[in-house]
Each structure stands twice: as structure tokens, then as C-alpha cells.
Amino acid sequence: MNNFDKISIQEISKKDMLLIIEALEYTGLRTNIREYIDLRNNMVQELSNLAETSEEEFLAYLNKSVQ
Numbered sequence: 001m002n003n004f005d006k007i008s009i010q011e012i013s014k015k016d017m018l019l020i021i022e023a024l025e026y027t028g029l030r031t032n033i034r035e036y037i038d039l040r041n042n043m044v045q046e047l048s049n050l051a052e053t054s055e056e057e058f059l060a061y062l063n064k065s066v067q
Contacts, residue, residue, distance in 0.1 A: 009047070017047070018062040 009017070021040055028036030048058035 014062055014065040018066055021059075021062070 024040035
């Protein structure tokens with residue numbers, strides 16, 4: 001297996017990305033494990049920075065795209 005430091009998000013669908021974000025939030029809230037919430041927040045922050053938009057606008061875009 002090839003070693004890699006980062007994973008490309010180009011191949012992840014909008015629906016799957018939203019599912020991952022929601023799953024991290026759900027799990028963090030239900031288990032009170034802060035790392036899940038932190039990971040979710042970091043992902044949303046990085047993705048919204050890449051999209052050059054606010055986190056709220058990015059999440060709204062994902063929600064709108066999957067409906």
C-alpha cells in the first residue's frame with residue numbers, strides 16, 4: 001500500500017461529505033467525546049476556506065445540493 005499524508009476530497013460526493021460531517025456531530029453530541037466535534041469543526045472550517053465562503057454558507061450549499 002502506498003503511504004500518504006493527506007487524502008484528496010475530490011472523489012468524495014457532496015452527499016457523502018455531508019453525511020460524514022453530520023455523523024461526526026451526532027456522535028460527538030451523543031457520546032460527549034469532544035474530539036468528534038473538533039474534527040467536524042476542523043473539517044467544515046477547512047472546506048469552507050477552500051470554497052472561499054463562510055462555514056454557514058458552505059453547509060447550506062451541501063444541504064441544498066443533496067436535496
